[in-house]
Amino acid sequence: MxxxxxxxxxxxxxxxxxxxxxLYLYFSSHPDHNFLHKPQSENRKTLPENHQISQFSVPTSHPKPWPILPSYLPWDQNRNVPFRSCEAYFGNGFNRRFDLLGSAAAFGGSRAASGGWFRCFYSETLRSSICEGGRVRMSPEKIRMSKGGESLDEVIGRGEDEELPAFEAGAFDIDGGGGKEVGKKLVSGESLDEFVPQGAVARHTMRSLIDSMRVVGEKDFECEQWVEEPTLLVTRFEYANLFHTVTDWYSAYVASRVTGLPNRPQLVFVDGHCKAPLEETWKALFSSLRYAKNFSGPVCFRHAVLSPLGYETALFKGLTEDxxxxxxxxxxxxxxxxxxxxxxxxxxxxxxxxxxxxxxxxxxxxxxxxxxxxxxxxxxxxxxxxxxxxxxxxxxxxxxxxxxxxxxxxxxxxxxxxxxxxxxxxxxxxxxxxxxxxxxxxxxxxxxxxxxxxxxxxxxxxxxxxxxxxxxxxxxxxxxxxxxxxxxxxxxxxx
Incomplete structure (x- = not known):
């Protein structure tokens, strides 16, 4: 009719x-685009008795289930996704896998009982990776940035550099069990180029985070808190701009799907930005939200997922690529x-x-x-x-x-x-x-x-x-x- x-x-x-x-002011202030800018498994290792007293799990909200979406298509780890196809740009073209630690842990192999694991999935099309790991420790005192989450009137005049993270060695550690990797960096800078290239991003926070990671022995892997649910680690840049925040939302959503999370993950902002109205959607999309510097001491994640920068999504790359x-x-x-x-x-x-x-x-x-x-x-x-x-x-x-x-x-x-x-x-x-x-x-x-x-x-x-x-x-x-x-x-x- x-x-x-x-x-x-x-x-x-x-x-x-x-x-x-x-957006005009943003782009005019960055004329050269030189910005500051799978099957899964959780290692459920039982803690030694001498750790049980000082370590405890962080209470988390009940994880939100994924809704039923009419346009949903499976996010399979299909190695045959064509280069620069639409699925490679917008879906799961992250089909080149790098096992950096404990490759057998994700499949219940022998390392699962003796340490953590870490791996990345690289997209040739987007030139970025989605990374995830088990038994990952974050030490907030080794991340130089403002606390984050303050009201706007508390931070008037604070510089952008203060709100973006700078990682000291050991800001993030991973449990190496008794393996030969203990005492070493998780990955060298040269190897990082293979799956987290610097690209056009002058301050690549995900690359810096991985570069800070050290492999520590089981006896030295002590935590004041444990987060049991899968947790997404996100660094934002243009946190108050809707277009750039949508690129971050999309990147976080894709990271959650590519890693096959059974529910919507917890969320930790690894940045020191103040609160902004767009947090309302972050909280709606994911199960919970916290700022990294709001943790009082070393916190361990049973399963951590690193979300790529919003600048590396097709939404942003489409401004300069066909x-x-x-x-x-x-x-x-x-x-x-x-x-x-x-x-x-x-x-x-x-x-x-x-x-x-x-x-x-x-x-x-x-x-x-x-x-x-x-x-x-x-x-x-x-x-x-x-x-x-x-x-x-x-x-x-x-x-x-x-x-x-x-x-x-x-x-x-x-x-x-x-x-x-x-x-x-x-x-x-x-x-x-x-x-x-x-x-x-x-x-x-x-x-x-x-x-x-x-x-x-x-x-x-x-x-x-x-x-x-x-x-x-x-x-x-x-x-x-x-x-x-x-x-x-x-x-x-x-x-």
Whole structure:
């Protein structure tokens, strides 16, 4: 039935200047992109009796199960994933394995009873690794950085360098049991180049973390606390910018899937950033959240997973590399695999919506309010014109909502996106939310001359969303042009 005849017409959501954090300012301040920036097994070794008194397990929340996602496809360790295919970029192309310690431990071999284990899975396509290990110890006092997790007003004026980790030798250790590796570094810098290359990241925190790891003997592997549940270790850089935070979310999600975690892992931020509103989604996605420096002494992880940097995801690399992928349904790809198509971003968007408790087919009428810094010089004029157009558009009922994300909780931001049939937005980090849009959503991006970047055209392409753009000669958007383009979109929807 066409939308003219239907009494249940789709919602039109108009989202202008979705986030006050400016991608333009970010990229202009980093012109050269020189940033500071499997089967699994847990070694359940029984602690010696003389350790039982001083060591205890950290109470953790009940691990959250993975939700059922319509776009989910298995994350198998398939060594035949083609180089630079869509699955290699967005899914599990981490198919080159490096066993650095205790290779038999992950499979119940002889080393499982005498120490920890550590291994990495390298992606030739993304040039990065996902690493994991068992019986890994973190010594927070050997990580030089601010405490993290403070309120913003407590840390005004604090420099970025203070918030990023610098690791002393032994900041992370691994139980070597009685093996010959005891007393040595886990891996040399030269060997690190094979699976954690420096790349374009000037301050590669994951590489530095692994470089700090020492193999210690069983008698020296003492811990004040034990974390029994699988734990994801994450370092953030652009922690208050939505686009860059989405790359971190995606990297953490992929790391959890590639390592086959049975439930959503605990999360530890190995950085010293203060609290930010985006933590709401981190807490929704994972089972718990703590900051590394909030632990009072040496803490041991039964199973630790190191998440790659957000800069190493396809979402970021697509800004400088040609990633020729198009969105498709998981059902179609299951029936007819295609190296040029992917359902992974749809799966990830469903994960975000499910993390907040929204059914993936949920539809409602959002209401919200607020004020946000504009990317357009006449944003209010454009919105008022659209409002007038919607009121007089008698062919069908249109619900027009001004989405002002800066003053909305993250859960409401995600709800607004999933409720939208059409998203109109000025170029800005908040448009990254389209990763959570439904498959039939249409995106109309208004791009001023100062903000010509391909972020959201690419995400729309990779998700298979219909995308349109209005490129402005400056920052003024002619309301008549916007209404004309919107009218054409609505007619294509049957309205």
């Amino acid at each position: 066409s939308m003219r005849k239907s009494s249940l017409l789709k919602i039109l959501l108009s989202l202008f200047a979705l986030n006050s954090v400016s 990633i020729n992928c198009h969105g498709a349904s998981a059902h179609d790809l299951w029936q007819n695999p295609d190296d040029k198509k992917t359902a992974r971003l749809s799966e990830f968007g469903e994960m975000i919506r499910a993390a907040f408790g929204f059914p993936v087919d949920y539809l409602a009428h959002p209401r919200h309010r607020g004020k946000v810094e504009s990317r357009l010089s006449n944003e209010q004029e454009v919105f008022d014109s659209l409002k007038s157009w919607a009121a007089n558009h008698l062919e069908c009922k249109v619900n027009l909502v001004n989405g002002l994300f800066a003053h909305m909780p993250m859960k409401e931001q995600v709800r607004s996106i999933q409720d939208a049939s059409v998203i109109i937005g000025a170029h800005g980090a908040g448009l990254t939310h389209i990763v959570s849009a439904t498959s039939k959503t249409v995106v109309l991006e208004i791009i001023s001359s100062e903000y010509r970047r391909p972020h959201f055209a690419l995400i729309s392409q990779w998700k298979g969303l219909e995308y349109h753009a209005i490129n402005l000669p400056g920052s003024y958007a002619d309301p008549a042009v916007v209404i004309d383009r919107l009218g054409r979109i609505m007619r294509s929807l049957g309205c």
